[in-house]
Amino acid sequence: MTTELMMLIAEENLETHIEKELEKESMNDLINPLEVWIVSASTNVCNHLIPILASGDVFGVDTEISLTFFDWEQTENCLISIVMETQDLASPILRSVSYCTNIEEAFFQAQVIIFLDEITDEEVFSLEGFLRSRVPLCHLYGYMMEKNADKSVKVIVGGKTFVNLKTALLMQYAPNIASNIVAVALGVEGQAKAILARKMKTSPSSIKDVIIWGNITGNNYVDLRKAKVYNYESAIWGPPGYYHSVLNLIFDSEWVTKEFGMTLETLSTTGREFGCILAAHSITTTMKYWNYGSPPGEIVSLGVMSEGQFGIPEGIVFSMPVKFENGTWEVLTNLEDISLSEKTIKRLADDLIQEKLIAMGDLLTFQPVGEESRTSIVLDAENAQSSMALYGEKEQDGLDDSEGKR
Structure with missing residues (x-):
């Protein structure tokens, strides 16, 4: 028997084996x-x-x-x-x-x-x-x-x-x-998209790649650096799949730096962003992504155990950008220009570390990290038409307030 013939028979046998295994799985699902x-x-x-x-x-x-x-x-x-x-x-x-x-x-x-x-x-x-x-x-x-x-x-x-x-x-x-x-983080993500959509007069579903960092139900950052809007009615149109940067279309920097963050903070303190409808949708969407994969190329936020990615301390559950694929999830450590400063990471991580220490009895009282507002914006000095919206800590990453303001 020639090698070519053996390879052909082996391939046919493999196909038959896979068909039988799929049939067996299907029968198990019925039973x-x-x-x-x-x-x-x-x-x-x-x-x-x-x-x-x-x-x-x-x-x-x-x-x-x-x-x-x-x-x-x-x-x-x-x-x-x-x-x-x-x-x-x-x-x-x-x-x-x-x-x-x-x-x-x-x-x-x-x-x-x-x-x-x-x-x-x-x-x-x-x-x-x-x-x-x-x-x-x-x-x-x-x-x-x-x-x-x-x-x-x-x-x-x-x-x-x-x-x-x-x-x-x-x-x-x-x-x-x-x-x-x-841990489900899509509730905060959805709320942020809805606030942006109302400002831009578009649909929340048209806004993608909003990243939630940190404590899902506490001190977190809503990061708009990668945020995109599709099917947006503007002077510039493109083929299907064409998008604009969200921050390039919001020219009201005052709204981005103040009102957007304040709205999110208010919703967080009242717990409204986790109303029953949104909570149920966020849970089931996360489960659906886990089963069938998240939309190709789309960034999803998820609370997972840190293994040191992005400089986040190990051993705490931290919301970060992921993708779902093949029945599992993967942290998107290869994304460009999404690094957080040590100061930001420390603030977000310290709250989570304290919560665990107090829960386990190793710390008596909770001490908030800093007394400044939890709502902040970091302006991007390299692009005068865009800014980065982060919800959590007042931070300038080396920029004075005067830099980058329009």
């Missing part, structure tokens, strides 16, 4: 639905999550899912109502719907776990007390995930209170699945 658990299911966000998950948009219209709502025993009546209403959807992809209030049974065979903000009756009178109260809960959840969940489980942490910290604690107490635990 075993995807096990999806929602934690703190009595919260309002869950009601907005359910129709999106049941639509087939997140996991695919050919993937059946089993939904389990987890919360504590005092919420049982609420969970029963949620189960019945979900069944009323008569969704063709919902194989089963149930609830669980027994922590020993939590996350049994779970392949996807979504953490929402928990509702608690305990009285906490200080920030430090609240931070410390997260530890035993995350310890318990982490242990049960390690014990009961599928080894390849995907865990998404959403909400509006200390999302970075809760994600870090879950990673600490579930080390075997830590690489599959992420």
Whole structure:
């Protein structure tokens, strides 16, 4: 037998093998639905999550899912109502719907776990007390995930209170699945896009590549250096896929440096940027990207464990630019001109480090880093028509206030 013939037969055998494996996977999907658990299911966000998950948009219209709502025993009546209403959807992809209030049974065979903000009756009178109260809960959840969940489980942490910290604690107490635990940052990203779109009189969906740095539900930067707007009505038009730099089109530097940041700060302090609709959409979009990949060439923000990228201290969950591809995510360390100064990184990281130290009892009180405004803009001296919007710390990167101002 010639080498050419052997290679041809080997190729045919490989194709047959792949077809059989795909057929086997398809049969397994029919037999075993995807096990999806929602934690703190009595919260309002869950009601907005359910129709999106049941639509087939997140996991695919050919993937059946089993939904389990987890919360504590005092919420049982609420969970029963949620189960019945979900069944009323008569969704063709919902194989089963149930609830669980027994922590020993939590996350049994779970392949996807979504953490929402928990509702608690305990009285906490200080920030430090609240931070410390997260530890035993995350310890318990982490242990049960390690014990009961599928080894390849995907865990998404959403909400509006200390999302970075809760994600870090879950990673600490579930080390075997830590690489599959992420924090949702698309809520802040979406809010920033909407504010920009209202200013530019365009659609928020036309604005891409807004980067969220740092603490998702706290002191963060909204970075517009890479932000683009597509299909924008201006004097310059281009073929499909043509875009403008957002900062090149906003000529009101006063608005960029003050009002934009102040609006974001107000929304952050009130927690409005994580309303139920936006929270549910951000969680499901992150999950969809994780399954099918983010739009090609688009920058997505995600809270992940730092490994020292961009000079960020290791060991803290930090929002940074990523892309989703082939069922996983990758930090975009190769992007040009997005480095942050040491001062900026220190400010953002110090808050996150303090939160963890306080939660673990290694620090008694939280000390904010600096008393200046959390809203700031760094002006780009190389381009008089553009500026960089960062939400978090007043910083000039070596520029005086007079430099770069128009």
